Amino acid sequence: MSFSRLSRRILTTTVTVALAAPLLAACADEGGDQFSDHGDALEQAVALPVDAARVNVADAGAGETRVLSYLDVDDERPDQEVTVSVSDGFDQTVMRADAVDTQAPLDAHVDTLTLPLTGVAAPADEPLEGEQEATRDVTFRLSSPEASDLDLMEDLRTTDGFRFGWRAEDTGQVSTVELAAPEDASDEGRALVEAAVMKVISSPVIFPEEEIGVGAVWSVDSRVTGDSTMLRTTTYTVTALDGDRVELDVDVQQRPALGALSLEGVAGAEDLEEQSLSVLNSNTASEGALTVDLTQPLPVDGELTFTTRVIYGGADDARIVQDTTTALEFSAGLDG
Numbered sequence: 001m002s003f004s005r006l007s008r009r010i011l012t013t014t015v016t017v018a019l020a021a022p023l024l025a026a027c028a029d030e031g032g033d034q035f036s037d038h039g040d041a042l043e044q045a046v047a048l049p050v051d052a053a054r055v056n057v058a059d060a061g062a063g064e065t066r067v068l069s070y071l072d073v074d075d076e077r078p079d080q081e082v083t084v085s086v087s088d089g090f091d092q093t094v095m096r097a098d099a100v101d102t103q104a105p106l107d108a109h110v111d112t113l114t115l116p117l118t119g120v121a122a123p124a125d126e127p128l129e130g131e132q133e134a135t136r137d138v139t140f141r142l143s144s145p146e147a148s149d150l151d152l153m154e155d156l157r158t159t160d161g162f163r164f165g166w167r168a169e170d171t172g173q174v175s176t177v178e179l180a181a182p183e184d185a186s187d188e189g190r191a192l193v194e195a196a197v198m199k200v201i202s203s204p205v206i207f208p209e210e211e212i213g214v215g216a217v218w219s220v221d222s223r224v225t226g227d228s229t230m231l232r233t234t235t236y237t238v239t240a241l242d243g244d245r246v247e248l249d250v251d252v253q254q255r256p257a258l259g260a261l262s263l264e265g266v267a268g269a270e271d272l273e274e275q276s277l278s279v280l281n282s283n284t285a286s287e288g289a290l291t292v293d294l295t296q297p298l299p300v301d302g303e304l305t306f307t308t309r310v311i312y313g314g315a316d317d318a319r320i321v322q323d324t325t326t327a328l329e330f331s332a333g334l335d336g
Contacts, residue, residue, distance in 0.1 A: 040141075040161040045180040049130065050166075053173060053222040057208045061216030061238055068207040068246060069170040071294045072121035073136055079120045080296045081334050086196040087112040089307075089325035097317050104285040104309035108325040112148040113156070113196045116334040117141065121297050124167055132175035134167035138297045142193065143334070155189035158182065162190075164197045172206040198226065199326055205236070205248065205292050205299065214238050227324075229257040230308070244295050250288035252306040255279075261312065277312040277320065284308045290330065299330040 072080075089110035119140035127133055142162040147153055159182060167176040179197065181190045202224045212218070216238045224230045232254040240247035260278045288304030305327040312320040 040163070041183045042161070042163060042180040043183055043185075045163070045178045047128075047131070048177045048179070049132075050174045050177055051223050052175070053206055053220045055171075055173075055206060055208050055218060055220050057210050057212065057216070057218045059215065059217040060210060061213035063213045063215075065211040065213035065216075067209065067211050068294065070121070070136065070168075070172060070297065071170075071244060072138070072297050073123055074295070077295060079118050080298060080300075081116075081118050081332070082296070082298050082300065083331045083334055084115045084117060084200055084298070085112055085327075085329040085331075086115060086199050087305075087325070087327035087329075088195070088199070089323070091323045093321050095319055095321065097313065097319050100311055100319050100321060102281045102283055102309065102311060104283045104307045104323060106285045106287065106305060106307055108307055108323055110325055110327060112327075113152075113192065114146040115193075115196060115200075116143050116145070117298070118143065118334070119165075119297055127167075131167065134175055135170050136168050136297075137165060138168065139163060139165035140297075145193065147192075152188075152192060155186045156192060158185045158189040159193045162193050162197075164201070166201060166204075168204075171209060172204050174201065174204055177201050195226075200298070200328065202226075202232075203234070203304065203326075203328060205290065212238060214241055223257065224254070230254040231257050239289075244293055246292040246294065248290045248292065248302075250286075250290055250304050252286040252288070252304070253284045254306075254308050255282040255284075256310055277314050279310060280313045280319070281311040282308060300332045301330055303327065303329045 087110035089108040091108060117140045119138060121136050121138045124134040124137045140163070143160060145156050145159060147156050161182045162185065163180040165178045166174045168174045177198075179194055181193070202222070206220045208218045218236055220234045220236070222232050222234070224232050232252060235251045235253075237249040238246060239249055256279050258279075260276050284306055286304070286306035288302070288306070290299040290302035290304060293300045305325070307323055307325040310322045310324075312322070
């Protein structure tokens with residue numbers, strides 16, 4: 001759901017229904033034991049399988065090249081402390097076809113959750129039934145989250161101690177996500193944090209298996225689920241390499257996985273429910289730069305912002321324009 005609790009289901013209800021079956025099936029899987037060593041009173045962890053992303057190297061870069069991979073599994077290394085600000089925005093308008101601007105904006109209004117996180121990577125356990133082989137188990141704990149919308153704070157405080165993690169390869173390729181909410185978390189608080197956490201996990205930095213250097217460019221194609229399912233292509237460019245520190249420029253492009261939607265039975269769309277609306281255009285505006293320390297699971301610095309504009313239309317001249325914005329900001333430490 002949206003952090004701001006905006007009514008954004010007018011065009012996504014049918015998509016949500018389509019996703020319900022696989023998500024419920026995933027929720028039936030019991031999570032692994034990576035949360036069991038912590039003292040917080042947590043609900044049973046929910047394990048969600050993740051479709052493998054496709055990685056394609058467009059340019060290996062210049063100068064000295066090497067394989068970049070995460071080196072965060074080390075018992076002697078201190079836990080990572082990082083603050084992640086997750087912003088979410090949604091806007092929907094109905095207009096005539098000749099008034100539509102297909103270009104997505106980057107100045108959308110957003111609501112922000114600030115998530116101070118402490119995490120560690122450990123050698124991955126043997127896979128449970130339905131899980132893939134992995135080399136790393138990453139676990140993060142949430143403490144003292146904050147919201148730009150003060151009306152959300154009462155629910156958000158109940159999520160202190162929320163745990164999430166993932167099984168992954170050294171390249172960063174994630175195969176399973178696990179979520180575990182505190183037993184006393186409110187439904188609203190749990191939903192807020194789960195939505196924010198999934199935005200973080202759905203934007204991992206995945207490295208290619210090939211040797212690369214400064215100037216290298218590669219793309220990662222993935223399927224991202226949420227209020228609707230999007231097909232996302234993330235392009236990374238190495239701007240600097242210094243030991244375990246990697247500086248990246250990041251560009252995101254995405255489009256809806258479904259090409260047409262029905263509005264039958266959707267509240268607020270009674271005048272259009274006889275129509276099947278098609279995706280006429282989708283466009284993403286993005287900007288981003290991240291700093292990755294290969295000895296840490298999450299980026300240690302940087303920002304990534306992208307807005308996707310999707311234009312729907314049917315037999316008449318009306319167009320429904322949806323803008324969905326996501327922004328992530330990473331800062332080392334627990335105080336941002």
